Amino acid sequence: MTLQPFNIGGLSRQTGVNIETIRYYEKIGLLPPPARSQGGFRQYEDRHLQRLRFIRRGRDLGFSIDSIRALLTLAERPDSPCEGADQMVLLHLDEVERKIADLTLLRAELRKMKNCCGRVVAQCQIIGSLVAPRE
Amino acid sequence: MTLQPFNIGGLSRQTGVNIETIRYYEKIGLLPPPARSQGGFRQYEDRHLQRLRFIRRGRDLGFSIDSIRALLTLAERPDSPCEGADQMVLLHLDEVERKIADLTLLRAELRKMKNCCGRVVAQCQIIGSLVAPRE
DNA sequence: CGTTGACTCTGTAGTGGCTCCAGGGTCCAT
DNA sequence: ATGGACCCTGGAGCCACTACAGAGTCAACG
Numbered sequence: 001m002t003l004q005p006f007n008i009g010g011l012s013r014q015t016g017v018n019i020e021t022i023r024y025y026e027k028i029g030l031l032p033p034p035a036r037s038q039g040g041f042r043q044y045e046d047r048h049l050q051r052l053r054f055i056r057r058g059r060d061l062g063f064s065i066d067s068i069r070a071l072l073t074l075a076e077r078p079d080s081p082c083e084g085a086d087q088m089v090l091l092h093l094d095e096v097e098r099k100i101a102d103l104t105l106l107r108a109e110l111r112k113m114k115n116c117c118g119r120v121v122a123q124c125q126i127i128g129s130l131v132a133p134r135e
Numbered sequence: 136m137t138l139q140p141f142n143i144g145g146l147s148r149q150t151g152v153n154i155e156t157i158r159y160y161e162k163i164g165l166l167p168p169p170a171r172s173q174g175g176f177r178q179y180e181d182r183h184l185q186r187l188r189f190i191r192r193g194r195d196l197g198f199s200i201d202s203i204r205a206l207l208t209l210a211e212r213p214d215s216p217c218e219g220a221d222q223m224v225l226l227h228l229d230e231v232e233r234k235i236a237d238l239t240l241l242r243a244e245l246r247k248m249k250n251c252c253g254r255v256v257a258q259c260q261i262i263g264s265l266v267a268p269r270e
Numbered sequence: 271c272g273t274t275g276a277c278t279c280t281g282t283a284g285t286g287g288c289t290c291c292a293g294g295g296t297c298c299a300t
Numbered sequence: 301a302t303g304g305a306c307c308c309t310g311g312a313g314c315c316a317c318t319a320c321a322g323a324g325t326c327a328a329c330g
Contacts, residue, residue, distance in 0.1 A: 007326095009277065019278085020318060028316095039325045041278060054265050061248075061265075062241055065316070071265060078257035085261040086251040093245040100238045103231055106197055110228040116221040122213035126220040130189050130196075130206060144306065154307085155289060163287095174296045176307060200287070 005035070005043035015052045022052065030055060030069060063092060140170070140178035150187045157187065165190060165204060198227060 012019045025031040031052060035043045054075065058068040067088055074085055117123045147154045160166040166187060170178045189210065193203040202223055209220055247269065252258045263269075 007278075018318080021316085023279090024317065037325085039278085040280095041325070050266070057265050057268060059316090061244060071262065074256055074259075075262045075266070078255065080256050082251055082254065082256045082259035082261065085256070085259055086249070086253075089245055089249050089251070089261055093242065093249060096238055096242050096245060100235060100242065103235045103238070107228065107231050107235065109196060110224055110231060114221070114224050114228060116217055116224070119217065120213065121209050121215050121217045121220070124209075124217035124220055126217065126224055127206065127210045130192050131185070131210070133192060142307075153289075156287085158308095159288060172296085172307095174307085175309095176296070194287090 005045050008042050008044070011044045011048060011052060014049055015056050017052055017056050025052070025055065028065070030065065030072075061092075062096065063088070067092070140180050143177050143179070146179045146183060146187060149184055150191050152187055152191055160187070160190065163200070165200065165207075196227075197231060198223070202227070 006014075008019050008022055011017075011022060017025075022031065026033055031048060033042075034045065034048055037043055051072070054072065055068055058071060063071070070088065071085060074080060074082065113126050113129050116126050121127050141149075143154050143157055146152075146157060152160075157166065161168055166183060168177075169180065169183055172178055186207070189207065190203055193206060198206070205223065206220060209215060209217065248261050248264050251261050256262050
């Protein structure tokens, strides 16, 4: 538990979130604006730290800003049903699985392409398969 | 072999590339500007079709616009050595493999998260793991 | 008390690769 | 001559940041 408020740099170090990104999150209303010092420096408290860690973790898991916004709203109402969260995870999981499938196909294509002729472009398999894909 | 020049809509249909995207490719110098009709319509020829198909295929394979530019330059010089193309494919393959690995980890995390409690947010595993990740 | 140097502020613009739109002009078949 | 499909340009918007300029603040040291 941090008792003293800290600057944006401290918050950045404690969360691994870029300073510019923190300010950006404030601008788009994801992180509440903190108090300011007399000179105008942002003074963060523990609640900001908690919230930013939540956001960071959500981003690391690949959730969009909008999804995180929804998850934060949910998290703030401990008595509300959590189907919404469940749905979002399932949706996102689907998306991730689709991406993995796509990239796996891509990888296969690229593996077919490599092992180039080693000579000149005219015989090059890579260029060739871009001009007309091998079936 | 198409003999008559065709409009942007025709080029779009033959390649599956959006009209707006075609104009964008022209603007960034990826597709050479075609002749124009008296009224100012773009009139494409076979070489544009070939080139755009190459671009499309490169994009489908996940290459960046810059990489495609380089590959096109290579493709235009049939006598040049094709190490460059080889390098680019290998680099891109590495990247794709890294992405697959990342997404696979992500998928595992998301699978751990799902099967939510089915009740309220206070006991919700999803929200919980965003607040403090399970180890 | 003054200076130094690390830190922070605001506002704006840029990234990639498109996509969308408004407000107009063109083309061609009827 | 007209209708409807097509096309034009220029600019803004998308996502989630990132980079920068030019200025101001803070705290420790001498």
